[in-house]
Amino acid sequence: MKIIGLIIAVLTGILLIYATVDFPPWADPGSPASTYLSPHYIEKTMEETSVPNIVTAVLADYRGFDTMFETTVIFAAGVACFFILRTFKRKEPEEIFYRHTLTGMTIRVKNSGKVRQDLDEFERIDAMWTPHYLIVKTVARLLVPFIQLFGLYVIAHGHHSPGGGFQGGVILGASIILLAISHDMRTALGRMREKTTALLCTTGVLIYAGAGALCLLLGLNFLDYGALASILYTDPVTARSHGILIVEIGVGLAVMSAMIWIYSNVSSGGKYDEGL
């Protein structure tokens, strides 16, 4: 079987290389890809959408419909992870570990016993707990707000520089995941609960699809941001630029929460109690 696989792989490789014979030369300015549609995008983008970054305009406006579904793909990945992994039958682990914060002693409570909740000096810890280093914890906590600020900048600045909803959303998601890694899952969930994450993820896609549907309700085609001009009190071309910002925010929200949602489901095996 392995040899058959190797033969097929080699044959496929030969086919792919054979096809490159008729490709336009490398970086040829006269190639179809750079002479057919690109000149229109390069020359007309500013005039038609008032967005300086052509890539953003193509991504979120000319081919905005694809991008909406790319966002939906990420949403679907989050839902699928949740659907497959999440376990609702709350089975308390046989042993729960607590740490006496003053002395650093660890106590093990067996068979669903409990430590009194009102005692401050005990904190619950994961079974695989290793002492957190003060430096790691503090630096991570200090970094989180700056990471989030940068994420917001990347989302908002997609019009002018490389960036946009996907990149910014990943950065925002990484900030919460960093909190979960440097502290523990319960801390991160305390900041952002599971329900909030799931609803934010849905809201993100809803902002994108809803903006498109709003254009439809205002009498133009789906995702024709020009229709938003009457609501935003601008001319249709500027409205396209604003429309792109709205959907980028939606993408950012959806991507951020999908990242966190997938992380929490995978790292805790769907139990949402302990994990990394």
Place this chain on the structure above:
Amino acid sequence: MSQQYPALLVIVPLLSALLISIAGWVNKKLCFPIAVAALSVAALSSVGLLLRVLDEGVVLYRLGGWDPPFGIAYYVDHLNGLILNVVSFVALFNLIAAKKSVEQEFPEKIGPFYTLYVLMVTGLLGIVVTGDAFNLYVLLEIAALTGYGLLAMGEDRAPLSSLNYLYMGTIGACFYLLGVGYLYIVTGSLNMVDIAGILPNLYQSKAVLAALIICMVGVWLKMAFFPLHAWLPNAYTYAPSAASSLIAPLVTKVMIYVMIRLVLTVFTPKYAFDTLVISHSIVWLACIAIVMGAILALAQRNLKKMLTYVIVAEVGYMVGGFWLGNRDGMTGAILHIVNDALMTLCAFLVVSNIVYKVKGHKFEDLKGLFRTMPFTMGAFVVAALSIIGVPPTCGFFSKWYLISGGISAGQYGFVVALLFSSLINVILFFRIIEIAFYEPFGNDHAHTSQPECIKEAPLTMLIPLLIVAVGLVIVGVYTSDIVTHIIQFAIPKGIL
């Protein structure tokens, strides 16, 4: 409003999937009604769209208001107008039938289940309605990703088989994307009609040839065309019944539509059938697929798994029929997409009723079912007759077109394979009918058999099933109308 049908068809299910996701966290009882409403709107829009296509020909919808080669356009003609109706109605009937079994199989995850379900239908509808080669890939991703999730929630080996499907499906989708990439390099466009306009100058290009081959292999992987079918039987057998009865009828058929669309609209029949000489070999591959599907089905001792191998054989029918390259063969292939979707839906709904009551789909579990579940098994007989190809059920007519296409193309191997597979189907289904009819319920306790009473599936599962079973006959009776009013226009005039 009718101007917006193409958008509504995809957008309403998408927005509703999001609403269902929210409802899953707020009030689970709302999930099902929203899903039914969404798919009803989609079904009504697809009917409206087909009527518009019949009236005025091709319908073009420009998303974002951009003109086609610059933006994305929906492009609805007779071919995808018909398939859209099939997809939306099959999804709607199955959704209604699935309510009880969803509540039984995952009571706590109703929200995410319906979200994924409606998203998957969105993906399938989007694949069919689009006129943009890259947009098709994005929707393909949605349909596939949600499909993996739905299939993985089944019994024992389901997660592993779904993972296997994920690997194969991803490779298939990548191949398709690579093919589209090659086309983009040589033409600079992603719009299907636009590519077709540029290609005639490039018929001699090796890159176009490679693009055709890669796209075809990718699509064949996704549709489980015989040597590439290995992921399908396990993935569908162990899946939850509500998911398998959505995915089994639709995914393979939609991929066959994609193949037809690629050849007819993107690469054009002139290139695929005249410039290249590959159609004969593909028909032979299809013959092997039909024969092997039939033989492998014969070896199964499990109803659901047997049906999955029947699907593998049916895929061979449609691929072979299309690549015959004449009008009869193509008519048969397109008609068979409609018929096979309905037949497979009917058969899988029967299985999900049986699973709901008996909790199993092995042959031993079927004993005495004619006495306990007479209506379900009645529908099963109709589906069986249709898959075998007995008039007046619809399966007969598409097979008739396929066989006459095979004869006029001189491809007698294909004709023989079709007849062989029909004979095997007779054995397959009468064996099951025999088990369910003659063998007493619970063989081991034959002496102490308790009085048998009717333990039929609940009405919400039974009524959609019976409608589909009657539909098999109705579609069969109206075949000539479907062919003369719709399918005839779906095939380019140049093909005789």
